[in-house]
Amino acid sequence: MIPLLLALALTAPPELKRxxxxxxxxxxxxxxxxxxxYLATSPPLTEEQAIDAYRMLGISEFQLGDQAQARAAFxxxxxxxxxxxxxxFLVPPPIVEFFDRVKREHxxxxxxxxxxxxxxxxQERLADEAKRRLLAEERARTGPPTKVVRVQERLYLFNWMPLGAGQFQNGDRAKGTAIAAGQIVAGLVNLGAIVFHNQLAEDRTRTCISGQPGCSSPPYSDSDRELLGxxxxxxxxxxxxxWALYAYGVWDAHQHYVPIVETEVAPGGGGGSISLEWAF
Structure with missing residues:
Protein backbone atom coordinates (compact mmCIF):
# COMPACT_ATOMS: atom_id res chain seq x y z
CA MET A 1 0.00 0.00 0.00
CA ILE A 2 2.78 2.43 0.89
CA PRO A 3 4.65 1.97 -2.44
CA LEU A 4 1.34 2.55 -4.26
CA LEU A 5 0.68 5.79 -2.38
CA LEU A 6 4.25 6.90 -3.02
CA ALA A 7 3.88 6.20 -6.74
CA LEU A 8 0.62 8.14 -6.84
CA ALA A 9 2.23 11.08 -5.06
CA LEU A 10 5.06 11.17 -7.58
CA THR A 11 2.82 10.88 -10.66
CA ALA A 12 -0.26 12.85 -9.55
CA PRO A 13 -1.22 15.86 -11.69
CA PRO A 14 -0.25 19.24 -10.22
CA GLU A 15 -3.92 20.13 -9.64
CA LEU A 16 -4.36 17.08 -7.43
CA LYS A 17 -1.16 17.87 -5.56
CA ARG A 18 -2.33 21.41 -4.83
CA TYR A 38 -10.32 20.10 -12.24
CA LEU A 39 -12.81 17.22 -12.24
CA ALA A 40 -15.19 19.22 -14.45
CA THR A 41 -12.66 18.89 -17.27
CA SER A 42 -12.94 15.05 -17.17
CA PRO A 43 -9.17 14.61 -16.74
CA PRO A 44 -7.49 11.28 -17.57
CA LEU A 45 -7.04 9.94 -14.05
CA THR A 46 -6.11 6.48 -12.91
CA GLU A 47 -8.63 4.58 -10.80
CA GLU A 48 -6.69 5.32 -7.62
CA GLN A 49 -6.32 9.03 -8.45
CA ALA A 50 -10.03 9.38 -9.18
CA ILE A 51 -10.96 7.67 -5.91
CA ASP A 52 -8.62 9.93 -3.94
CA ALA A 53 -9.93 13.06 -5.68
CA TYR A 54 -13.60 12.28 -4.99
CA ARG A 55 -12.76 11.25 -1.42
CA MET A 56 -11.16 14.63 -0.73
CA LEU A 57 -13.98 16.46 -2.52
CA GLY A 58 -16.70 14.62 -0.58
CA ILE A 59 -15.06 15.23 2.79
CA SER A 60 -14.38 18.89 1.94
CA GLU A 61 -17.98 19.52 0.84
CA PHE A 62 -19.31 17.87 4.00
CA GLN A 63 -17.02 20.03 6.15
CA LEU A 64 -18.33 23.09 4.30
CA GLY A 65 -21.93 22.06 5.05
CA ASP A 66 -22.94 21.14 1.50
CA GLN A 67 -24.19 17.59 1.94
CA ALA A 68 -25.72 17.47 -1.55
CA GLN A 69 -22.33 18.07 -3.16
CA ALA A 70 -20.71 15.68 -0.67
CA ARG A 71 -23.24 13.00 -1.65
CA ALA A 72 -22.51 13.51 -5.34
CA ALA A 73 -18.76 13.23 -4.75
CA PHE A 74 -19.17 10.04 -2.69
CA PHE A 89 -9.32 6.59 12.46
CA LEU A 90 -8.65 9.40 9.97
CA VAL A 91 -12.12 10.67 9.08
CA PRO A 92 -14.56 12.18 11.62
CA PRO A 93 -17.42 9.80 12.60
CA PRO A 94 -20.23 12.01 11.15
CA ILE A 95 -18.61 11.86 7.71
CA VAL A 96 -18.08 8.10 7.96
CA GLU A 97 -21.73 7.62 8.93
CA PHE A 98 -22.86 9.86 6.06
CA PHE A 99 -20.71 7.96 3.58
CA ASP A 100 -21.99 4.57 4.79
CA ARG A 101 -25.57 5.82 4.48
CA VAL A 102 -24.95 6.92 0.90
CA LYS A 103 -23.49 3.49 0.14
CA ARG A 104 -26.52 1.70 1.61
CA GLU A 105 -28.95 3.89 -0.31
CA HIS A 106 -27.23 3.06 -3.61
CA GLN A 123 -10.42 -12.70 -15.85
CA GLU A 124 -7.09 -11.10 -14.91
CA ARG A 125 -6.27 -14.06 -12.67
CA LEU A 126 -7.07 -16.55 -15.42
CA ALA A 127 -5.01 -14.55 -17.90
CA ASP A 128 -2.03 -14.53 -15.52
CA GLU A 129 -2.34 -18.28 -14.99
CA ALA A 130 -2.49 -18.86 -18.75
CA LYS A 131 0.61 -16.72 -19.23
CA ARG A 132 2.56 -18.59 -16.56
CA ARG A 133 1.43 -21.94 -18.01
CA LEU A 134 2.51 -20.88 -21.51
CA LEU A 135 5.98 -19.85 -20.30
CA ALA A 136 6.35 -23.04 -18.24
CA GLU A 137 5.45 -25.19 -21.26
CA GLU A 138 7.97 -23.31 -23.41
CA ARG A 139 10.73 -23.80 -20.81
CA ALA A 140 9.89 -27.49 -20.59
CA ARG A 141 10.04 -27.80 -24.39
CA THR A 142 13.29 -25.90 -24.97
CA GLY A 143 15.12 -27.06 -21.84
CA PRO A 144 17.41 -24.99 -19.62
CA PRO A 145 19.25 -21.97 -21.06
CA THR A 146 22.37 -22.73 -23.05
CA LYS A 147 24.23 -19.67 -21.84
CA VAL A 148 24.19 -17.33 -18.92
CA VAL A 149 25.25 -13.68 -18.88
CA ARG A 150 27.43 -12.67 -15.95
CA VAL A 151 27.54 -8.95 -15.22
CA GLN A 152 30.74 -7.64 -13.66
CA GLU A 153 30.59 -4.15 -12.17
CA ARG A 154 34.00 -2.50 -11.79
CA LEU A 155 34.93 0.03 -9.14
CA TYR A 156 36.13 3.38 -10.47
CA LEU A 157 38.20 3.92 -7.31
CA PHE A 158 40.54 1.09 -8.34
CA ASN A 159 41.83 3.27 -11.21
CA TRP A 160 43.57 5.49 -8.65
CA MET A 161 45.13 2.75 -6.57
CA PRO A 162 48.82 1.75 -6.80
CA LEU A 163 50.36 -1.68 -7.40
CA GLY A 164 48.47 -2.27 -10.66
CA ALA A 165 45.03 -2.49 -9.03
CA GLY A 166 43.38 -0.84 -12.03
CA GLN A 167 45.11 -3.24 -14.45
CA PHE A 168 44.07 -6.30 -12.44
CA GLN A 169 40.48 -5.03 -12.41
CA ASN A 170 40.58 -4.49 -16.19
CA GLY A 171 41.78 -8.06 -16.67
CA ASP A 172 45.35 -7.17 -17.76
CA ARG A 173 47.16 -9.27 -15.19
CA ALA A 174 50.54 -9.25 -16.93
CA LYS A 175 50.70 -5.45 -16.97
CA GLY A 176 49.35 -5.26 -13.44
CA THR A 177 52.00 -7.70 -12.22
CA ALA A 178 54.77 -5.71 -13.93
CA ILE A 179 53.59 -2.40 -12.43
CA ALA A 180 53.12 -3.93 -8.97
CA ALA A 181 56.57 -5.56 -9.04
CA GLY A 182 58.21 -2.35 -10.25
CA GLN A 183 56.56 -0.26 -7.55
CA ILE A 184 57.40 -2.75 -4.82
CA VAL A 185 61.06 -2.92 -5.85
CA ALA A 186 61.30 0.87 -6.22
CA GLY A 187 59.60 1.39 -2.87
CA LEU A 188 61.87 -1.08 -1.07
CA VAL A 189 64.98 0.43 -2.64
CA ASN A 190 63.81 3.92 -1.68
CA LEU A 191 63.08 2.83 1.88
CA GLY A 192 66.45 1.07 2.17
CA ALA A 193 68.26 4.14 0.81
CA ILE A 194 66.53 6.39 3.34
CA VAL A 195 67.40 4.10 6.25
CA PHE A 196 71.01 3.68 5.13
CA HIS A 197 71.42 7.43 4.55
CA ASN A 198 70.07 8.25 8.02
CA GLN A 199 72.26 5.66 9.73
CA LEU A 200 75.39 6.88 7.91
CA ALA A 201 74.62 10.54 8.56
CA GLU A 202 74.02 9.93 12.29
CA ASP A 203 77.05 7.70 12.84
CA ARG A 204 79.27 9.93 15.00
CA THR A 205 82.15 7.47 14.84
CA ARG A 206 82.65 8.33 11.14
CA THR A 207 82.95 12.10 11.56
CA CYS A 208 86.21 13.94 10.91
CA ILE A 209 87.66 17.34 11.62
CA SER A 210 89.24 19.85 9.34
CA GLY A 211 92.92 19.18 8.63
CA GLN A 212 92.66 15.40 8.73
CA PRO A 213 93.59 13.58 5.51
CA GLY A 214 90.54 13.07 3.30
CA CYS A 215 88.40 15.52 5.32
CA SER A 216 88.10 18.58 3.12
CA SER A 217 84.46 19.25 4.16
CA PRO A 218 83.82 18.17 7.77
CA PRO A 219 82.07 16.63 9.58
CA TYR A 220 82.05 13.84 6.94
CA SER A 221 85.09 12.45 5.23
CA ASP A 222 85.37 12.84 1.49
CA SER A 223 84.60 9.15 0.94
CA ASP A 224 81.54 9.22 3.23
CA ARG A 225 80.29 12.40 1.58
CA GLU A 226 80.62 10.77 -1.84
CA LEU A 227 78.78 7.70 -0.53
CA LEU A 228 75.99 9.86 0.89
CA GLY A 229 75.64 11.56 -2.49
CA TRP A 243 55.69 7.70 -8.81
CA ALA A 244 56.27 7.38 -12.54
CA LEU A 245 54.94 3.82 -12.42
CA TYR A 246 52.00 5.00 -10.32
CA ALA A 247 51.17 7.78 -12.80
CA TYR A 248 51.43 5.36 -15.73
CA GLY A 249 49.22 2.83 -13.91
CA VAL A 250 46.52 5.45 -13.25
CA TRP A 251 46.62 6.67 -16.87
CA ASP A 252 46.52 3.15 -18.30
CA ALA A 253 43.70 2.06 -15.95
CA HIS A 254 41.57 5.00 -17.07
CA GLN A 255 42.31 4.29 -20.73
CA HIS A 256 40.97 0.73 -20.48
CA TYR A 257 38.31 1.23 -17.80
CA VAL A 258 34.84 -0.13 -18.58
CA PRO A 259 32.25 0.29 -15.77
CA ILE A 260 30.26 -2.85 -16.56
CA VAL A 261 31.39 -5.96 -18.43
CA GLU A 262 29.09 -8.75 -19.57
CA THR A 263 30.49 -12.21 -20.19
CA GLU A 264 28.83 -15.46 -21.21
CA VAL A 265 29.38 -18.48 -19.01
CA ALA A 266 28.09 -22.03 -18.98
CA PRO A 267 24.74 -22.51 -17.19
CA GLY A 268 26.42 -24.56 -14.46
CA GLY A 269 28.91 -21.77 -13.74
CA GLY A 270 26.35 -18.98 -13.51
CA GLY A 271 23.61 -20.81 -11.67
CA GLY A 272 21.14 -20.05 -14.47
CA SER A 273 20.76 -16.38 -13.53
CA ILE A 274 22.37 -13.01 -13.99
CA SER A 275 24.93 -12.39 -11.27
CA LEU A 276 26.46 -9.14 -10.04
CA GLU A 277 29.96 -9.20 -8.62
CA TRP A 278 32.98 -6.98 -8.04
CA ALA A 279 35.75 -7.72 -10.50
CA PHE A 280 39.39 -6.99 -9.74
Missing part, protein backbone atom coordinates in the same frame (compact mmCIF):
# COMPACT_ATOMS: atom_id res chain seq x y z
CA UNK A 19 -5.77 20.19 -3.76
CA UNK A 20 -4.21 17.55 -1.48
CA UNK A 21 -1.95 20.16 0.13
CA UNK A 22 -4.91 22.43 0.85
CA UNK A 23 -7.04 19.48 2.04
CA UNK A 24 -4.41 18.23 4.50
CA UNK A 25 -3.93 21.81 5.76
CA UNK A 26 -7.67 22.03 6.48
CA UNK A 27 -8.40 24.65 3.81
CA UNK A 28 -11.50 22.79 2.61
CA UNK A 29 -12.94 25.66 0.57
CA UNK A 30 -9.75 25.98 -1.51
CA UNK A 31 -9.45 22.19 -1.85
CA UNK A 32 -13.07 21.78 -2.95
CA UNK A 33 -12.85 24.65 -5.44
CA UNK A 34 -9.68 23.26 -7.00
CA UNK A 35 -11.13 19.75 -7.23
CA UNK A 36 -14.48 20.90 -8.69
CA UNK A 37 -12.76 22.90 -11.46
CA UNK A 75 -21.40 8.48 -5.35
CA UNK A 76 -18.70 9.19 -7.95
CA UNK A 77 -16.16 7.57 -5.62
CA UNK A 78 -18.33 4.46 -5.22
CA UNK A 79 -18.75 4.22 -8.99
CA UNK A 80 -15.00 3.59 -9.13
CA UNK A 81 -14.88 1.29 -6.09
CA UNK A 82 -18.22 -0.03 -4.77
CA UNK A 83 -16.47 -1.62 -1.78
CA UNK A 84 -14.63 1.53 -0.66
CA UNK A 85 -14.76 2.43 3.04
CA UNK A 86 -13.53 5.55 4.80
CA UNK A 87 -10.96 5.05 7.52
CA UNK A 88 -12.69 5.81 10.85
CA UNK A 107 -26.67 -0.62 -2.91
CA UNK A 108 -29.03 -1.80 -5.71
CA UNK A 109 -26.90 0.11 -8.26
CA UNK A 110 -23.59 -0.82 -6.64
CA UNK A 111 -24.22 -4.57 -6.61
CA UNK A 112 -23.84 -4.99 -10.43
CA UNK A 113 -20.69 -2.84 -10.36
CA UNK A 114 -19.27 -4.97 -7.58
CA UNK A 115 -20.03 -8.15 -9.50
CA UNK A 116 -18.45 -6.70 -12.64
CA UNK A 117 -15.27 -5.89 -10.74
CA UNK A 118 -15.11 -9.44 -9.40
CA UNK A 119 -15.53 -10.80 -12.93
CA UNK A 120 -12.72 -8.55 -14.19
CA UNK A 121 -10.40 -9.64 -11.38
CA UNK A 122 -11.18 -13.28 -12.15
CA UNK A 230 75.27 8.20 -4.22
CA UNK A 231 72.72 7.06 -1.66
CA UNK A 232 70.79 10.30 -2.19
CA UNK A 233 70.80 9.67 -5.93
CA UNK A 234 69.44 6.15 -5.41
CA UNK A 235 66.79 7.54 -3.05
CA UNK A 236 65.52 10.16 -5.49
CA UNK A 237 65.73 7.91 -8.56
CA UNK A 238 63.79 5.10 -6.83
CA UNK A 239 61.15 7.57 -5.60
CA UNK A 240 60.83 9.04 -9.09
CA UNK A 241 60.48 5.55 -10.57
CA UNK A 242 57.81 4.64 -8.02
Missing amino acids: AKDRFEFGAYADAAGTLRR VNLLSHDPDYALDP EPALAPLRERRRALRE RVDAVKYVSAGLF
Whole structure:
Protein backbone atom coordinates (compact mmCIF):
# COMPACT_ATOMS: atom_id res chain seq x y z
CA MET A 1 0.00 0.00 0.00
CA ILE A 2 2.78 2.43 0.89
CA PRO A 3 4.65 1.97 -2.44
CA LEU A 4 1.34 2.55 -4.26
CA LEU A 5 0.68 5.79 -2.38
CA LEU A 6 4.25 6.90 -3.02
CA ALA A 7 3.88 6.20 -6.74
CA LEU A 8 0.62 8.14 -6.84
CA ALA A 9 2.23 11.08 -5.06
CA LEU A 10 5.06 11.17 -7.58
CA THR A 11 2.82 10.88 -10.66
CA ALA A 12 -0.26 12.85 -9.55
CA PRO A 13 -1.22 15.86 -11.69
CA PRO A 14 -0.25 19.24 -10.22
CA GLU A 15 -3.92 20.13 -9.64
CA LEU A 16 -4.36 17.08 -7.43
CA LYS A 17 -1.16 17.87 -5.56
CA ARG A 18 -2.33 21.41 -4.83
CA ALA A 19 -5.77 20.19 -3.76
CA LYS A 20 -4.21 17.55 -1.48
CA ASP A 21 -1.95 20.16 0.13
CA ARG A 22 -4.91 22.43 0.85
CA PHE A 23 -7.04 19.48 2.04
CA GLU A 24 -4.41 18.23 4.50
CA PHE A 25 -3.93 21.81 5.76
CA GLY A 26 -7.67 22.03 6.48
CA ALA A 27 -8.40 24.65 3.81
CA TYR A 28 -11.50 22.79 2.61
CA ALA A 29 -12.94 25.66 0.57
CA ASP A 30 -9.75 25.98 -1.51
CA ALA A 31 -9.45 22.19 -1.85
CA ALA A 32 -13.07 21.78 -2.95
CA GLY A 33 -12.85 24.65 -5.44
CA THR A 34 -9.68 23.26 -7.00
CA LEU A 35 -11.13 19.75 -7.23
CA ARG A 36 -14.48 20.90 -8.69
CA ARG A 37 -12.76 22.90 -11.46
CA TYR A 38 -10.32 20.10 -12.24
CA LEU A 39 -12.81 17.22 -12.24
CA ALA A 40 -15.19 19.22 -14.45
CA THR A 41 -12.66 18.89 -17.27
CA SER A 42 -12.94 15.05 -17.17
CA PRO A 43 -9.17 14.61 -16.74
CA PRO A 44 -7.49 11.28 -17.57
CA LEU A 45 -7.04 9.94 -14.05
CA THR A 46 -6.11 6.48 -12.91
CA GLU A 47 -8.63 4.58 -10.80
CA GLU A 48 -6.69 5.32 -7.62
CA GLN A 49 -6.32 9.03 -8.45
CA ALA A 50 -10.03 9.38 -9.18
CA ILE A 51 -10.96 7.67 -5.91
CA ASP A 52 -8.62 9.93 -3.94
CA ALA A 53 -9.93 13.06 -5.68
CA TYR A 54 -13.60 12.28 -4.99
CA ARG A 55 -12.76 11.25 -1.42
CA MET A 56 -11.16 14.63 -0.73
CA LEU A 57 -13.98 16.46 -2.52
CA GLY A 58 -16.70 14.62 -0.58
CA ILE A 59 -15.06 15.23 2.79
CA SER A 60 -14.38 18.89 1.94
CA GLU A 61 -17.98 19.52 0.84
CA PHE A 62 -19.31 17.87 4.00
CA GLN A 63 -17.02 20.03 6.15
CA LEU A 64 -18.33 23.09 4.30
CA GLY A 65 -21.93 22.06 5.05
CA ASP A 66 -22.94 21.14 1.50
CA GLN A 67 -24.19 17.59 1.94
CA ALA A 68 -25.72 17.47 -1.55
CA GLN A 69 -22.33 18.07 -3.16
CA ALA A 70 -20.71 15.68 -0.67
CA ARG A 71 -23.24 13.00 -1.65
CA ALA A 72 -22.51 13.51 -5.34
CA ALA A 73 -18.76 13.23 -4.75
CA PHE A 74 -19.17 10.04 -2.69
CA VAL A 75 -21.40 8.48 -5.35
CA ASN A 76 -18.70 9.19 -7.95
CA LEU A 77 -16.16 7.57 -5.62
CA LEU A 78 -18.33 4.46 -5.22
CA SER A 79 -18.75 4.22 -8.99
CA HIS A 80 -15.00 3.59 -9.13
CA ASP A 81 -14.88 1.29 -6.09
CA PRO A 82 -18.22 -0.03 -4.77
CA ASP A 83 -16.47 -1.62 -1.78
CA TYR A 84 -14.63 1.53 -0.66
CA ALA A 85 -14.76 2.43 3.04
CA LEU A 86 -13.53 5.55 4.80
CA ASP A 87 -10.96 5.05 7.52
CA PRO A 88 -12.69 5.81 10.85
CA PHE A 89 -9.32 6.59 12.46
CA LEU A 90 -8.65 9.40 9.97
CA VAL A 91 -12.12 10.67 9.08
CA PRO A 92 -14.56 12.18 11.62
CA PRO A 93 -17.42 9.80 12.60
CA PRO A 94 -20.23 12.01 11.15
CA ILE A 95 -18.61 11.86 7.71
CA VAL A 96 -18.08 8.10 7.96
CA GLU A 97 -21.73 7.62 8.93
CA PHE A 98 -22.86 9.86 6.06
CA PHE A 99 -20.71 7.96 3.58
CA ASP A 100 -21.99 4.57 4.79
CA ARG A 101 -25.57 5.82 4.48
CA VAL A 102 -24.95 6.92 0.90
CA LYS A 103 -23.49 3.49 0.14
CA ARG A 104 -26.52 1.70 1.61
CA GLU A 105 -28.95 3.89 -0.31
CA HIS A 106 -27.23 3.06 -3.61
CA GLU A 107 -26.67 -0.62 -2.91
CA PRO A 108 -29.03 -1.80 -5.71
CA ALA A 109 -26.90 0.11 -8.26
CA LEU A 110 -23.59 -0.82 -6.64
CA ALA A 111 -24.22 -4.57 -6.61
CA PRO A 112 -23.84 -4.99 -10.43
CA LEU A 113 -20.69 -2.84 -10.36
CA ARG A 114 -19.27 -4.97 -7.58
CA GLU A 115 -20.03 -8.15 -9.50
CA ARG A 116 -18.45 -6.70 -12.64
CA ARG A 117 -15.27 -5.89 -10.74
CA ARG A 118 -15.11 -9.44 -9.40
CA ALA A 119 -15.53 -10.80 -12.93
CA LEU A 120 -12.72 -8.55 -14.19
CA ARG A 121 -10.40 -9.64 -11.38
CA GLU A 122 -11.18 -13.28 -12.15
CA GLN A 123 -10.42 -12.70 -15.85
CA GLU A 124 -7.09 -11.10 -14.91
CA ARG A 125 -6.27 -14.06 -12.67
CA LEU A 126 -7.07 -16.55 -15.42
CA ALA A 127 -5.01 -14.55 -17.90
CA ASP A 128 -2.03 -14.53 -15.52
CA GLU A 129 -2.34 -18.28 -14.99
CA ALA A 130 -2.49 -18.86 -18.75
CA LYS A 131 0.61 -16.72 -19.23
CA ARG A 132 2.56 -18.59 -16.56
CA ARG A 133 1.43 -21.94 -18.01
CA LEU A 134 2.51 -20.88 -21.51
CA LEU A 135 5.98 -19.85 -20.30
CA ALA A 136 6.35 -23.04 -18.24
CA GLU A 137 5.45 -25.19 -21.26
CA GLU A 138 7.97 -23.31 -23.41
CA ARG A 139 10.73 -23.80 -20.81
CA ALA A 140 9.89 -27.49 -20.59
CA ARG A 141 10.04 -27.80 -24.39
CA THR A 142 13.29 -25.90 -24.97
CA GLY A 143 15.12 -27.06 -21.84
CA PRO A 144 17.41 -24.99 -19.62
CA PRO A 145 19.25 -21.97 -21.06
CA THR A 146 22.37 -22.73 -23.05
CA LYS A 147 24.23 -19.67 -21.84
CA VAL A 148 24.19 -17.33 -18.92
CA VAL A 149 25.25 -13.68 -18.88
CA ARG A 150 27.43 -12.67 -15.95
CA VAL A 151 27.54 -8.95 -15.22
CA GLN A 152 30.74 -7.64 -13.66
CA GLU A 153 30.59 -4.15 -12.17
CA ARG A 154 34.00 -2.50 -11.79
CA LEU A 155 34.93 0.03 -9.14
CA TYR A 156 36.13 3.38 -10.47
CA LEU A 157 38.20 3.92 -7.31
CA PHE A 158 40.54 1.09 -8.34
CA ASN A 159 41.83 3.27 -11.21
CA TRP A 160 43.57 5.49 -8.65
CA MET A 161 45.13 2.75 -6.57
CA PRO A 162 48.82 1.75 -6.80
CA LEU A 163 50.36 -1.68 -7.40
CA GLY A 164 48.47 -2.27 -10.66
CA ALA A 165 45.03 -2.49 -9.03
CA GLY A 166 43.38 -0.84 -12.03
CA GLN A 167 45.11 -3.24 -14.45
CA PHE A 168 44.07 -6.30 -12.44
CA GLN A 169 40.48 -5.03 -12.41
CA ASN A 170 40.58 -4.49 -16.19
CA GLY A 171 41.78 -8.06 -16.67
CA ASP A 172 45.35 -7.17 -17.76
CA ARG A 173 47.16 -9.27 -15.19
CA ALA A 174 50.54 -9.25 -16.93
CA LYS A 175 50.70 -5.45 -16.97
CA GLY A 176 49.35 -5.26 -13.44
CA THR A 177 52.00 -7.70 -12.22
CA ALA A 178 54.77 -5.71 -13.93
CA ILE A 179 53.59 -2.40 -12.43
CA ALA A 180 53.12 -3.93 -8.97
CA ALA A 181 56.57 -5.56 -9.04
CA GLY A 182 58.21 -2.35 -10.25
CA GLN A 183 56.56 -0.26 -7.55
CA ILE A 184 57.40 -2.75 -4.82
CA VAL A 185 61.06 -2.92 -5.85
CA ALA A 186 61.30 0.87 -6.22
CA GLY A 187 59.60 1.39 -2.87
CA LEU A 188 61.87 -1.08 -1.07
CA VAL A 189 64.98 0.43 -2.64
CA ASN A 190 63.81 3.92 -1.68
CA LEU A 191 63.08 2.83 1.88
CA GLY A 192 66.45 1.07 2.17
CA ALA A 193 68.26 4.14 0.81
CA ILE A 194 66.53 6.39 3.34
CA VAL A 195 67.40 4.10 6.25
CA PHE A 196 71.01 3.68 5.13
CA HIS A 197 71.42 7.43 4.55
CA ASN A 198 70.07 8.25 8.02
CA GLN A 199 72.26 5.66 9.73
CA LEU A 200 75.39 6.88 7.91
CA ALA A 201 74.62 10.54 8.56
CA GLU A 202 74.02 9.93 12.29
CA ASP A 203 77.05 7.70 12.84
CA ARG A 204 79.27 9.93 15.00
CA THR A 205 82.15 7.47 14.84
CA ARG A 206 82.65 8.33 11.14
CA THR A 207 82.95 12.10 11.56
CA CYS A 208 86.21 13.94 10.91
CA ILE A 209 87.66 17.34 11.62
CA SER A 210 89.24 19.85 9.34
CA GLY A 211 92.92 19.18 8.63
CA GLN A 212 92.66 15.40 8.73
CA PRO A 213 93.59 13.58 5.51
CA GLY A 214 90.54 13.07 3.30
CA CYS A 215 88.40 15.52 5.32
CA SER A 216 88.10 18.58 3.12
CA SER A 217 84.46 19.25 4.16
CA PRO A 218 83.82 18.17 7.77
CA PRO A 219 82.07 16.63 9.58
CA TYR A 220 82.05 13.84 6.94
CA SER A 221 85.09 12.45 5.23
CA ASP A 222 85.37 12.84 1.49
CA SER A 223 84.60 9.15 0.94
CA ASP A 224 81.54 9.22 3.23
CA ARG A 225 80.29 12.40 1.58
CA GLU A 226 80.62 10.77 -1.84
CA LEU A 227 78.78 7.70 -0.53
CA LEU A 228 75.99 9.86 0.89
CA GLY A 229 75.64 11.56 -2.49
CA ARG A 230 75.27 8.20 -4.22
CA VAL A 231 72.72 7.06 -1.66
CA ASP A 232 70.79 10.30 -2.19
CA ALA A 233 70.80 9.67 -5.93
CA VAL A 234 69.44 6.15 -5.41
CA LYS A 235 66.79 7.54 -3.05
CA TYR A 236 65.52 10.16 -5.49
CA VAL A 237 65.73 7.91 -8.56
CA SER A 238 63.79 5.10 -6.83
CA ALA A 239 61.15 7.57 -5.60
CA GLY A 240 60.83 9.04 -9.09
CA LEU A 241 60.48 5.55 -10.57
CA PHE A 242 57.81 4.64 -8.02
CA TRP A 243 55.69 7.70 -8.81
CA ALA A 244 56.27 7.38 -12.54
CA LEU A 245 54.94 3.82 -12.42
CA TYR A 246 52.00 5.00 -10.32
CA ALA A 247 51.17 7.78 -12.80
CA TYR A 248 51.43 5.36 -15.73
CA GLY A 249 49.22 2.83 -13.91
CA VAL A 250 46.52 5.45 -13.25
CA TRP A 251 46.62 6.67 -16.87
CA ASP A 252 46.52 3.15 -18.30
CA ALA A 253 43.70 2.06 -15.95
CA HIS A 254 41.57 5.00 -17.07
CA GLN A 255 42.31 4.29 -20.73
CA HIS A 256 40.97 0.73 -20.48
CA TYR A 257 38.31 1.23 -17.80
CA VAL A 258 34.84 -0.13 -18.58
CA PRO A 259 32.25 0.29 -15.77
CA ILE A 260 30.26 -2.85 -16.56
CA VAL A 261 31.39 -5.96 -18.43
CA GLU A 262 29.09 -8.75 -19.57
CA THR A 263 30.49 -12.21 -20.19
CA GLU A 264 28.83 -15.46 -21.21
CA VAL A 265 29.38 -18.48 -19.01
CA ALA A 266 28.09 -22.03 -18.98
CA PRO A 267 24.74 -22.51 -17.19
CA GLY A 268 26.42 -24.56 -14.46
CA GLY A 269 28.91 -21.77 -13.74
CA GLY A 270 26.35 -18.98 -13.51
CA GLY A 271 23.61 -20.81 -11.67
CA GLY A 272 21.14 -20.05 -14.47
CA SER A 273 20.76 -16.38 -13.53
CA ILE A 274 22.37 -13.01 -13.99
CA SER A 275 24.93 -12.39 -11.27
CA LEU A 276 26.46 -9.14 -10.04
CA GLU A 277 29.96 -9.20 -8.62
CA TRP A 278 32.98 -6.98 -8.04
CA ALA A 279 35.75 -7.72 -10.50
CA PHE A 280 39.39 -6.99 -9.74
